[in-house]
Amino acid sequence: MKSELEQPVGLPYAPLAVGGAVFIACLLGISTRPPGFIAMVWPANAIMLGLLVRIPCARRATTWLVAAFAYMAADLVAGTDFAKAILLNTANLCGIGAGYVAYRYLPRDALRMREPASALYVILLSAAASVGAGVVGAVGDPFLLQIGMNNAAILWAVTELVNYIALLPVILSAQKFGARLLFVNRVSISTYLRAALPTLALAASCCFAAALGGPGAIALAVPALLWCGLSYSVFVVSVLSFAFSCWSLTILCAAYVQGSGAVVDEHALVSMRLAAFVIALAPTTLAIVMRRMVELNEKLSFTRQSADMAMNAGGIVATWDLNLGLRTLSVEGSFLRMFNLESQPKAIPLEVLSRLMHPDDRDRVWDALGNSIATDTDYHCRYRLVTPQGEIRWFAAFGKPSRDNQHAVSNLTGILVDVTEHAHAVEALEQSNTRFNIVSESIPQIVWSTDSKGRHDYFNSRWAEFTGVSPEETSFDTWERLVHPDDKPRVDESWRACLASGETYSIDYRFRYRDGSYRWLKVLAKPFWNDEGEIVRWYGTSTDINDAKELEAERELVSRELDHRIGNLFALVNGLVALSARHGTDLKSATDDLRGRLSALHGAHVLIRGNGQGQSATLAELLWQLLAPYHNGGDHITIAGDEVAVDASAMTSVALIFHELATNAVKYGALGDSTGHLSIMLTHNGERVRIVWEEVSGAQAATAQGSGFGSKLFTSIVEAQLRGTATRSWSPEGLTVDIDVPASSLERNARG
Incomplete structure (x- = not known):
């Protein structure tokens, strides 16, 4: 070098x-x-x-x-x-x-x-x-x-x-x-x-x-x-x-x-x-x-300036030396100006410092000082001093003992730090935490928080009450194990998106309850941003909405069922009235015709109700009940094929479409011709059910019977409610209707 x-x-x-x-x-x-x-x-x-x-x-x-x-x-x-x-x-x-x-x-x-x-x-x-x-x-x-x-x-x-x-x-x-x-x-x-x-x-x-x-x-x-x-x-x-x-x-x-x-x-x-x-x-x-x-003076001046800057930056307001024999304190720093002690002798009597102490802290200060001297250990103490203006300020004193030639503690030398702002900040933080704890423990929701990466680090007591997991057993990823498996992909995707964008996290999902069942929670969380625009924490709540979810589902089911049945009832009655009035030769015949149809519909409803039990019936039983008013004995009507079960929820829909076909057959087809014949073939292959309605009549088949309300009602029920298909074909002998529906739509009515 x-x-x-x-x-x-x-x-x-x-x-x-x-x-x-x-x-x-x-x-x-x-x-x-x-x-x-x-x-x-x-x-x-x-x-x-x-x-x-x-x-x-x-x-x-x-x-x-x-x-x-x-x-x-x-x-x-x-x-x-x-x-x-x-x-x-x-x-x-x-x-x-x-x-x-x-x-x-x-x-x-x-x-x-x-x-x-x-x-x-x-x-x-x-x-x-x-x-x-x-x-x-x-x-x-x-x-x-x-x-x-x-x-x-x-x-x-x-x-x-x-x-x-x-x-x-x-x-x-x-x-x-x-x-x-x-x-x-x-x-x-x-x-x-x-x-x-x-x-x-x-x-x-x-x-x-x-x-x-x-x-x-x-x-x-x-x-x-x-x-x-x-x-x-x-x-x-x-x-x-x-x-x-x-x-x-x-x-x-x-x-x-x-x-x-x-x-x-x-x-x-x-x-x-x-x-x-x-x-x-x-x-x-x-x-x-x-x-x-x-050079030494320059270094000394620089060192002194650096020391002063370091002391000011660290809140150090004084360096002190306590002479135990003389009971005097030598002090240097802004502490003297702060308490108007600049005119005091260089060695300040301890009695002067004692008068500046807050009365509640005085005994604690002397006890800590005596313990340091007696045990020859470092002196640490936080206490309050009262300025001449009456302001109370917090200070932290740190000192080390030194011994004389007889190896007895003769002096303590140390620093004095003004920690007033820190003490106020700690007090404000404690008050804020207390208020937060009171609020979080007084509400019925689970209150939680995470760090910026979404790792949970706080739950209120509602967490343990809901999940049965104690705070000691709770880790960063405990909540992930409690989310319903079917909901977890959706929950993870939504949580990751919010962590990346900072948008409000709002989602409903099922969470495992302490008895092992799953209950619905409404989860809402918002991010906390720092001054640099960075997310530092997330705070959220989880509200038990399981009862509300179940009630909402029941209400929706009842409402849809009621709307469906009332609509069908009005459509059916209107159609029956119109058909009876149009084809009746007089009021009595129209009334009898309408009464017969309503009786048939009532019979189907009785069959649907199953004596009040809502049990299922076979499709053949339903068809015979519907066609009973038009059966004149013999083989005028035949129903053959596989046995097809119809759930109570699908009974009304099936009854309506076959009542529509029967009504049209009376008006235009085989049931209105004394020589006509109606055959119904039922086929069940496991997943699909096929129903072939075939009319044979001596009269000319009416090809225009697909444009009225009944036909529209028929198409709507088959395609929309039963999710199937229906094709009509006319021949010189009569009408053939081929209906193909999923077997599941007959077992449980599809509500689209």
């Missing part, structure tokens, strides 16, 4: 970038080199080491080769002897190598310049590089400075140390373009002017020190540098410290060398450079500390 300190640079250009920077830095350093001495300011080594730390892709052999070439090129351009250039740059590269090796052993992100420890790591890195350069410089002293190996090692190492200390922080703390450089939150013109004051003070201090002269004059800039360390970012302070180091080492040390003539005290140069090292390090370290303080 890449360190935050490392910066991505294009791989092909990294060696060239490092080499170019080293070449320019060498030329700048050579310009500060007094004759016969090493340079007062030598930034090249610090720049190369800093770039190796910041640019991972520069850590290649190519970079070292390009850098070595840049070192040699700069010295040769400046006119340095080739042999001396080799020695000088060997010392430079060895020092850089020693520093890079030390960097590889430092902790990750140790040089991010965000922790005070970063200053110590910079010193360690600089010391390693300085020692490496000092050792090589001491070895080459006979060919370079010729001041003795010890003195050369010290002078060289100290000079390198000062350069590393001064420049490495600049490179390591450099930010991306556009990063904030000053510790300024609100930027304005006046702010920029105030921010420039430390820099102006530093410049003025340097001018005054130069005018004063002497090695100790550099200390005059220390206050201004510290001011810069308090005001600016680490990078800006590092730049100013480096600029100050360059100025102090170049101007003051050069002035000392020139003023000392031929005799130069190397120890004086070392001391001046060490002084520059300490002065350059102090403001940078201070800037790191200040930056860390700013």
Whole structure:
């Protein structure tokens, strides 16, 4: 994982970038080199080491080769002897190598310049590089400075140390373009002017020190540098410290060398450079500390804001600490403002809090507190407090005990949550549930509810009374097992459709009663929608309508039967009256004819009633009863074939159609001709009954006898009531009527 300190640079250009920077830095350093001495300011080594730390892709052999070439090129351009250039740059590269090796052993992100420890790591890195350069410089002293190996090692190492200390922080703390450089939150013109004051003070201090002269004059800039360390970012302070180091080492040390003539005290140069090292390090370290303080303050402020937001979101109105020895409560939060306690001392006496408690809750609060202390357990308690405005609010207190050195409970620390809205909501919900339970238990219907998927999760007590299934034995799908099997497909289809559409569920079906029988229920349910338009629950009732269903069926049966019989009676009487009047020669004959027909019909009715028992009779018995008024003995009328039973409910219909045929036969056919003959053949093949009515008459058969009321009545009864067919055919001998009906229509009258 890449360190935050490392910066991505294009791989092909990294060696060239490092080499170019080293070449320019060498030329700048050579310009500060007094004759016969090493340079007062030598930034090249610090720049190369800093770039190796910041640019991972520069850590290649190519970079070292390009850098070595840049070192040699700069010295040769400046006119340095080739042999001396080799020695000088060997010392430079060895020092850089020693520093890079030390960097590889430092902790990750140790040089991010965000922790005070970063200053110590910079010193360690600089010391390693300085020692490496000092050792090589001491070895080459006979060919370079010729001041003795010890003195050369010290002078060289100290000079390198000062350069590393001064420049490495600049490179390591450099930010991306556009990063904030000053510790300024609100930027304005006046702010920029105030921010420039430390820099102006530093410049003025340097001018005054130069005018004063002497090695100790550099200390005059220390206050201004510290001011810069308090005001600016680490990078800006590092730049100013480096600029100050360059100025102090170049101007003051050069002035000392020139003023000392031929005799130069190397120890004086070392001391001046060490002084520059300490002065350059102090403001940078201070800037790191200040930056860390700013970051910590920002984190603390953010944490406090987050904590306040979390407390407000969670209803936390206070954090508290109860001192059991002093019987005082330290409180922070909006609780103080809520109860006008802001003017109270920081440690509020418990008596003040006790006066705020609702009288009914006071003993319970102290009992819970005493139990927590005695058992060393967490403190939980809900109670009411009365505000100065007289408002009663609910609070929940949570606390944990802590022990002192004698292992005795000395404090309780916790939070206070305002749960007034929650308490009111719970109270309203309880009242709503109570009202619902009272209503649901006071009505005779089964009251139930389901979730959004239609799974039943509530039944009132009527459920157990009706089904005999206790609430403990009731599951989501219990009701499905109790629906009548014949009704279940219809019930399932309707319920699924309503669940999908949200339409009102209304259906009648049979449900198993506690005795095992099935009773009719009227089921009605409506969905409950949330604010997003989604169904969250269904609420419904199931009403026992079995008695009403049975009564309705009986009434319908009686009504239809009565309508049918009354209609048949009027139609029959009207037809008989019309037939008798039309064919009677006088009133007496018409009356006798009508009386005979009515008597025949009465006889059929007596047969239908079966002596008051409503029992069935055979079709042959009914036909003989109907044709008795027209039978003159002999074989004038014959009835043959299978025995066909006719249910009492079909008797009237059968009697009417054969009375119509007999009436027409009297008027136009075999029964009106003394030589005529009527034969009826009955055939029963199990599912169908066939009746062949055949008339043979000497008279011409009347082919127009199918358009009157009687014929229409005949057709209506055969096709509509008996669900059969009838065909009429005429021949010179007479009329043939072929009737084919289902056997079931004679056993039970079909009501269409």
